[in-house]
Amino acid sequence: MESVMKKRIRLLISCHDQPGIVAAISTFLNHHGANIVQSDQYSTDPEGGRFFMRVEFDQNNDSITFEALKTAFTDVAAEYKMNWRMEQASRKxxxxxxxxxxxxxxxxxxxxxxxxxxxxxxxxxxxxxxxxxxxxxxxxxxxxxxxxxxxxxxxxxxxxxxxxxxxxxxxxxxxxxxxxxxxxxxxxxxxxxxxxxxxxxxxxxxxxxxxxxxxxxxxxxxxxxxxxxxxxxxxxxxxxxxxxxxxxxxxxxxxxxxxxxxxxxxxxxxxxxxxxxxxxxxxxxxxxx
CATH class of the missing domain: 3.40.50.170 (Formyl transferase, N-terminal domain)
Known part of the structure; x- marks a missing residue:
């Protein structure tokens, strides 16, 4: 379990609801060798409301550091004007x-x-x-x-x-x-x-x-x-x-x-x-x- 948690990362997102958010996040994670283990989302109103999402994933690509992954995600976040944070589950x-x-x-x-x-x-x-x-x-x-x-x-x-x-x-x-x-x-x-x-x-x-x-x-x-x-x-x-x-x-x-x-x-x-x-x-x- 401890070895699993070392790879586990949590991503929390809040932004204006719009088409393509989930696809953009999934594509990004797949491109960077991540495996989604849990995904939850909520929208206050599908027609122009607020969108919220929490994703847990395992980062299996050892060639990219956590900080580099966060830096890479800024492009996706900027496109959809996200408020977001990424946390390592292993960090107490x-x-x-x-x-x-x-x-x-x-x-x-x-x-x-x-x-x-x-x-x-x-x-x-x-x-x-x-x-x-x-x-x-x-x-x-x-x-x-x-x-x-x-x-x-x-x-x-x-x-x-x-x-x-x-x-x-x-x-x-x-x-x-x-x-x-x-x-x-x-x-x-x-x-x-x-x-x-x-x-x-x-x-x-x-x-x-x-x-x-x-x-x-x-x-x-x-x-x-x-x-x-x-x-x-x-x-x-x-x-x-x-x-x-x-x-x-x-x-x-x-x-x-x-x-x-x-x-x-x-x-x-x-x-x-x-x-x-x-x-x-x-x-x-x-x-x-």
Whole structure:
């Protein structure tokens, strides 16, 4: 399996829908000695809509490097005005986790990473509190405690950004990191920050969603994983799920039920990102199976 993954490449494409796209990609891959192993596509409207495609292929031509293949594909991409990226399946993405005091989402990610269910490297965890240091360092991962106050928030974020660049981070996961991220931070890592919101968005945006859900008498409790944008809890949604509850649930019981959904939803979203299954467009996502 490891030898297969060394040859496996993923290509993600988004462009204006028009005739000839699939044929052009297939012809290009065939010409360069590639074998397509999986291909998924979606169009918002065949008559002038948006076209999305994800292709997995094995590069069997050892005479061409991955970088050379990417360079060669630019001609096809330019012809169809594609937004695209090509990724080697064998390259593990480098994921940073941000956390505050609650550990359920953090522990889910660490356990799945340790069990090789999340294929990535985790070079560091950053927190505005020090409570979870022993947990993280028990996995052999560096833990950086960077306190955040209103007066020194910009300074704290600059330290975080420097660390993320130092560790060449590909994706940032907010595993119940209870701080609002600045526009500068979001712009620096556009479409690379995944958050878990403890509610089924767009319901109960902001703080204390379980108390709001209790007051509303909900019969379903949910969670939403989404990309972070400048608009609080309104970024492109990646995954959502729910659990059924009833009138007997107190606010603390809703929180317990919600945590179970949160950790599952976040882990799914992270895994899809690591496997290059997500394309962001407008304020939505296409998630390929």
């Amino acid at each position: 993405k480098r994921m940073a986790i941000f956390v505050s005091k609650e550990d359920h989402c953090l522990l889910e990610l660490l356990w799945k990473w340790h069990s090789n269910e999340l294929i990535c490297d985790i070079p560091l965890v950053i927190s505005n509190h020090d409570e979870l240091r022993d947990v993280v360092e028990g996995y052999g991962i560096p833990y950086y405690h960077i306190p955040v106050s209103k007066e020194r928030k910009a300074e704290a974020e600059q330290k975080q950004i420097e660390l993320l660049h130092q560790y060449n981070i590909d994706v940032i996961v907010l595993a119940r990191y209870m701080q609002i991220i600045s526009s500068h931070f979001v712009d620096t890592f556009k479409d690379k920050i995944i958050n878990i919101h403890h509610s089924f968005l767009p319901a109960f945006i902001g703080a204390n969603p379980y108390a709001k859900a209790f007051e509303r008498g909900v019969k379903l409790i949910g969670a939403t994983a989404h990309f972070v944008t400048d608009d609080l809890d309104e970024g492109p949604i990646i995954e959502q799920d729910v659990l059924r509850v009833n009138h007997r649930y107190s606010v603390p019981q809703l929180r317990v039920a919600g945590r179970n959904v949160e950790r599952v939803v976040l882990a799914r979203a992270v895994n899809w990102y690591l496997e290059d299954k997500i394309i962001v467009y407008s304020n939505k996502t296409v998630v390929f199976s």
